[in-house]
Amino acid sequence: MLALVTGAGSGLGLAIADELLERGYDILAVSRTEGELSSLRKKYPDKRIDFLSFDLSKKEQCYLLLDQTETMPISLLVCNAGFGDIGYLDKTSLEKEIAMVELNDIATMILGKSFLLRFMKQGKGRVLFLSSAASFSPAPYMATYHASKAFVSYLVHGYHRELRNGKSAVTVSQLCPGPFHSGFEKTAGMHFLRETMPVERIAREAISGCLKGKLTIVVGLKMKLAHLFAHVLPKRLLTLFLDKRKEIVEKEEK
Numbered sequence: 001m002l003a004l005v006t007g008a009g010s011g012l013g014l015a016i017a018d019e020l021l022e023r024g025y026d027i028l029a030v031s032r033t034e035g036e037l038s039s040l041r042k043k044y045p046d047k048r049i050d051f052l053s054f055d056l057s058k059k060e061q062c063y064l065l066l067d068q069t070e071t072m073p074i075s076l077l078v079c080n081a082g083f084g085d086i087g088y089l090d091k092t093s094l095e096k097e098i099a100m101v102e103l104n105d106i107a108t109m110i111l112g113k114s115f116l117l118r119f120m121k122q123g124k125g126r127v128l129f130l131s132s133a134a135s136f137s138p139a140p141y142m143a144t145y146h147a148s149k150a151f152v153s154y155l156v157h158g159y160h161r162e163l164r165n166g167k168s169a170v171t172v173s174q175l176c177p178g179p180f181h182s183g184f185e186k187t188a189g190m191h192f193l194r195e196t197m198p199v200e201r202i203a204r205e206a207i208s209g210c211l212k213g214k215l216t217i218v219v220g221l222k223m224k225l226a227h228l229f230a231h232v233l234p235k236r237l238l239t240l241f242l243d244k245r246k247e248i249v250e251k252e253e254k
């Protein structure tokens, strides 16, 4: 069993790769740098852990990755690589946000859809997409990031219904975690001020849900409640709740 995991060199991707290795999968890790993959090689000396370097924010590189993996017996794809940014509308970089959409959305769509087509031909396979609790509602100070994750969520819902209608054995899942410590904070230029969840727990529940073919995986009671409220409350009210993000922005400005 071979799983391709994007962004497996750190944070949640590393924890997901660890969880998959534990469950008997070999790993093909894809990101720009190997990151901490050596820790997994030490922990699982008998497992196959390969690495391919690609900058997935460039669509040509996504297509090259598809070419290079065409004959590999991959049965599970985890579209995990992604990043965010925080700050005032007039101080954040438009170029950084374009790169964010290219990675979080365009690369996710190219890889996700292409592997789904491959899996549909094979008659089996699973794709786990990294969405976020950020997909539940729009937000001030992180507008592009929240929108980029809402895109992923809508994509997965649409694919899921089509696969169900076609009675396909192929499954798609979206993981919607709340905050956890990882390289995300450095890339986004922030520090989470409130409670975070251990990344190992998120990875465990993510893979368990994905292997059951669960559509949406939300980890922890607090995030489950947030998911529920997001369905019933108007978006204007939700953005008002998320106004407290301003605290993080103000702290980083100092």
Ligand SMILES: NC(=O)c1ccc[n+]([C@@H]2O[C@H](COP(=O)([O-])OP(=O)(O)OC[C@H]3O[C@@H](n4cnc5c(N)ncnc54)[C@H](OP(=O)(O)O)[C@@H]3O)[C@@H](O)[C@H]2O)c1
Residues within 6 Å of the ligand: 006, 007, 008, 009, 010, 011, 012, 013, 030, 031, 032, 033, 034, 035, 054, 055, 056, 057, 058, 080, 081, 082, 083, 084, 103, 130, 131, 132, 133, 134, 176, 177, 178, 179, 180, 181, 182, 183, 184, 185, 187
């Ligand atoms: N941390 C949170 O609180 C949180 C909450 C909800 C959802 N998420 C989502 O979880 C996913 C994983 O993020 P994380 O928190 O684990 O952050 P992370 O530690 O920064 O990991 C991001 C991974 O993506 C890779 N990556 C970044 N840019 C890339 C590019 N252009 N091409 C290929 N790979 C690239 C990075 O490797 P290289 O830099 O070597 O390329 C790294 O391995 C993201 O989709 C994020 O949006 C995070």
